[in-house]
Amino acid sequence: xxxxxxxxxxxxxxxxxxxxxxxxxxxxxxxxxxxxxxxxxxxxxxxxxxxxxxxxxxxxxxxxxxxxxxxxxxxxxxxxxxxxxxxxxxxxxx
Numbered sequence: 781x782x783x784x785x786x787x788x789x790x791x792x793x794x795x796x797x798x799x800x801x802x803x804x805x806x807x808x809x810x811x812x813x814x815x816x817x818x819x820x821x822x823x824x825x826x827x828x829x830x831x832x833x834x835x836x837x838x839x840x841x842x843x844x845x846x847x848x849x850x851x852x853x854x855x856x857x858x859x860x861x862x863x864x865x866x867x868x869x870x871x872x873x874x
Contacts, residue, residue: 793851800847804840811836 815832822828 793854796847797851800844804844807840807843808833808836811839 811832812829815829818828819826
């Protein structure tokens, strides 16, 4: 198929990229839920829901960008290995 990963390593990287969004959303949802539980227990009006929701965005965003940066570095290194920028000239090139 066109555009499908060719080997297991490519499939693993694709799975990591797909999971990054779910991890980001999960951190936000989990922290908001925890804040909602604390608000119900402490009888506070959305204080912990908002606070922990913001912490979930910050923490999840940090992990998302850290993983995205690592995957980008790997892809760039793979691309550079397969596409040299300065191919050596041979005598037949002249």
